[in-house]
Amino acid sequence: MTPELVPLLILCALVTYLARAVPFFLDWMKRLPRGIRRFLSIIPIAALGALIFPGVFMEFTFFPPLGLIGIAAAAAAAWFAGGLIIPIGGSILVVYLTLLLFF
């Protein structure tokens, strides 16, 4: 284990567990105000956008558009085939082939 990472691992475990466990022990959480519930239900979608951008441009520093090629492949596979395995596998394959052919 890396000693400097121990506080991070503990904090991540703790905040994840808190979000999952607190509602089991606080009954009023069953009836959160409507505005807050709307907000919480949108968060996963908003998070996806920020998780993808701008990170995807910074992944392949030697040729940033390669990231866009990869997620375009994933999006197409997810749209037509669905699931996670085919889009992820297909995306890796497209990026790998692009690397082999052009770099």
Added chain:
Amino acid sequence: MAKNSSSFLSGLQLGIPIFIGYFPAAVAFGLVARSAGLLFGDTVVFSMTTFAGASQFFAVNLLRSGALILEIALGVFLVNLRHVLFSASLYQKLSNPGRAQKAFIAFGNTDEVFSVASTREGKVTPAFMAGLEIPAWSGWVIGSAAGFLVGTVLPEDLQISVGITLYAMFTSLLIQEVKRSFRYLGIAALSGLINTVAVLILSIAPGWAFIISIAAAGGIGALILPEEDISGQEITEGHTYDS
């Protein structure tokens, strides 16, 4: 008692597919963690204790970009806030859980576990939940270890290509949502745009930029999205949503 043990088995039957689904994603996490400089022990302990895919990918990525621990933890907390809703909903679906059972079940209440449990008819027992969560957790932990080890033998071009895994996964998850409503694409694009401007142009630290982006896009979404988009997301047996 007989009912409970059969419930554990019926949970297990549904938990195995989650194991199979988690495994490749966990392999990807192991690869990404290794390339970010985590050790084998760090990677496995992370998966064992946090057990949250998107958050772990996010944390490792931020770590690689040099973010502070506090920023990362706050970001992870935000990514996980949705679980407050999942747990509030699952709690109502559980038949008579004890305190220790609640504490255990809460730990494994991931998106996939929740979606399987919440689509069951009627109440679910703590034993059923254990049957569901144990394989899910095992798949995530074993896959993370496998991914880390595989990373040491992959050819270099392939290791570089695997860097797309995380974004391919997020994109696939987003497309699944967009199939339900095209407006979600707008919300995700908005938060992606805010985050891009914040990080690349304003040079705001990635952890804070992430928090600002999802708070802003989430807030705007909550204000402007029509009710049907939100109710599609609505997962608690809502009293407030009946009308």
